[in-house]
Amino acid sequence: MAKVLMKGNEALAAAAIQAGCKYFFGYPITPQSELPEFMARELPKIGGMFVQAESEVAAINMIYGAAGTGARVLTSSSSPGLALKQEGITYIAGAELPCVIINISRGGPGLGGIQPSQADYFMSTRGGGNGDYRHPVYAPATLQEAVDLTMEAFNVADYYRTPVIVQGDGMIGQMMEPVEFNEPKKRDLPVKDWATTGTEGKRKPNIINSLFLDPQALEDHNWKLDRKYKEIEENETLHEMYKMDDAEIVFVSYGTTSRIVKNVVDTLREEGVKAGLIRPITLWPFPNKAFTEIPENAKAILTVEMSTGQMIDDVKIANEGRLPVHFYGRTGGMIPTPDDIIAKAKEILGGAK
Amino acid sequence: MATEKIILAGFGGQGVMSAGQLLTYAGMLENKQVSWLPSYGPEMRGGAANCSVMVSDSPVGSPIITNDATSAIIMNLPSLDKFENDVAKDGILLVNSSLIERKVEREDVTVHYVPANEIANDLGNSRVANMVMLGAFLEATKAVETDSVLEAFKKVYGPRKEHLVPLNKEALERGAAAVRG
Numbered sequence: 073m074a075k076v077l078m079k080g081n082e083a084l085a086a087a088a089i090q091a092g093c094k095y096f097f098g099y100p101i102t103p104q105s106e107l108p109e110f111m112a113r114e115l116p117k118i119g120g121m122f123v124q125a126e127s128e129v130a131a132i133n134m135i136y137g138a139a140g141t142g143a144r145v146l147t148s149s150s151s152p153g154l155a156l157k158q159e160g161i162t163y164i165a166g167a168e169l170p171c172v173i174i175n176i177s178r179g180g181p182g183l184g185g186i187q188p189s190q191a192d193y194f195m196s197t198r199g200g201g202n203g204d205y206r207h208p209v210y211a212p213a214t215l216q217e218a219v220d221l222t223m224e225a226f227n228v229a230d231y232y233r234t235p236v237i238v239q240g241d242g243m244i245g246q247m248m249e250p251v252e253f254n255e256p257k258k259r260d261l262p263v264k265d266w267a268t269t270g271t272e273g274k275r276k277p278n279i280i281n282s283l284f285l286d287p288q289a290l291e292d293h294n295w296k297l298d299r300k301y302k303e304i305e306e307n308e309t310l311h312e313m314y315k316m317d318d319a320e321i322v323f324v325s326y327g328t329t330s331r332i333v334k335n336v337v338d339t340l341r342e343e344g345v346k347a348g349l350i351r352p353i354t355l356w357p358f359p360n361k362a363f364t365e366i367p368e369n370a371k372a373i374l375t376v377e378m379s380t381g382q383m384i385d386d387v388k389i390a391n392e393g394r395l396p397v398h399f400y401g402r403t404g405g406m407i408p409t410p411d412d413i414i415a416k417a418k419e420i421l422g423g424a425k
Numbered sequence: 426m427a428t429e430k431i432i433l434a435g436f437g438g439q440g441v442m443s444a445g446q447l448l449t450y451a452g453m454l455e456n457k458q459v460s461w462l463p464s465y466g467p468e469m470r471g472g473a474a475n476c477s478v479m480v481s482d483s484p485v486g487s488p489i490i491t492n493d494a495t496s497a498i499i500m501n502l503p504s505l506d507k508f509e510n511d512v513a514k515d516g517i518l519l520v521n522s523s524l525i526e527r528k529v530e531r532e533d534v535t536v537h538y539v540p541a542n543e544i545a546n547d548l549g550n551s552r553v554a555n556m557v558m559l560g561a562f563l564e565a566t567k568a569v570e571t572d573s574v575l576e577a578f579k580k581v582y583g584p585r586k587e588h589l590v591p592l593n594k595e596a597l598e599r600g601a602a603a604v605r606g
Contacts (some may be wrong), residue, residue: 248461335486
């Protein structure tokens, strides 16, 4: 299929439609509003439906309902909107329904600002809602990856019966890059025999529920969920190793920030500094294994985020105390510059001597 | 060709975003690696507008330009004030001299002054001033072929706007001529 030049928000929406999503429920918010706009325009053409809900809380509960029928459903929002959706997300996780949620995040806390930010790492990976649950979080760095991962997200959601988040920032949402729509890898998806599609008097009703008043029943349910999460950790973790073979300074960065850091790695290598990058593509499950493959000669880890430091917690867990872990970040919509990241790396390497 | 990092800046309505998109699309048609990153924010009508375009033979790393632009297309005075120092040494500045009276202060860059609005008015349509500047840029940098921009124009704006192709072609050529001198 030929490449097309698309804006990120539209490419994400088009990818969802390619993946068979026919129903969208959402509420507009910058910097992702082109996504619902695209869905409002395109879904009716393919016999689907777009609903602008009265609020984010309503939208996520419409997702809960529609996902219960087994349909492929999508909602999208930006940080404070996602915060409102957390209640619905934990219900969907508890009831084991598949859906995809796109977060084109912005600066916070509170209403914050609309410029690129990665301050939703905690909310997305630690369970913004209540209870013992997890869900996959994909963090694309380019629009092509955003398209590929969105299509994959629908398969993963169906395979494991779980909500899946695709998380970008305003840069991913607003920029244009060439994309092509390729079929994701084939999966044997289970039949949705749990869906509430009407019994026609031929079977017992399916019940979708997250309420377990008997503690033993709830514990059994939670361990069942946990086994599923272990399976996702085993099979769905994604990351990229960039120039890591002989790296002395190991950057860890994801999403759009990782693109800046890649340039930094190249610049440092031109100057003779052995730099490398571990780029998590799934934020949960976090690529812990990648940290066991850091070369012996590595001196330090430098985590770079557009936040005051959130992913760094997972970096420290994965590092298991082996190397000193440093941090450089900008927040509130400010974007780290290559020069500042390079200065921080040199400061660390200088101090390590 | 290395990586062309281009800033396009002006006020809303001058067509800097669409000129940037056409340049990006043209690069894609030539199988180059491209990205287009707009400024976005709560801007008022007529407020500042700018975008960053990458056109490269190798995959685009960061789509952000931080004081390392290889060239800049500057459509109004506030944009010159804002971006003059974001162009790298030996870079190229294309300045819309119809609206910008002052000269570029730096001496380590190549500057082309293009009276884009006058040329566009001369062509009978003030709205093609952006294409005049783009034509000047293409002549100064050879980043993509003029034909690719026109092909991109047809793809982006479709059959309903195809009658505007000759006008836009002429605008590109007049901009190029202004650079040739």
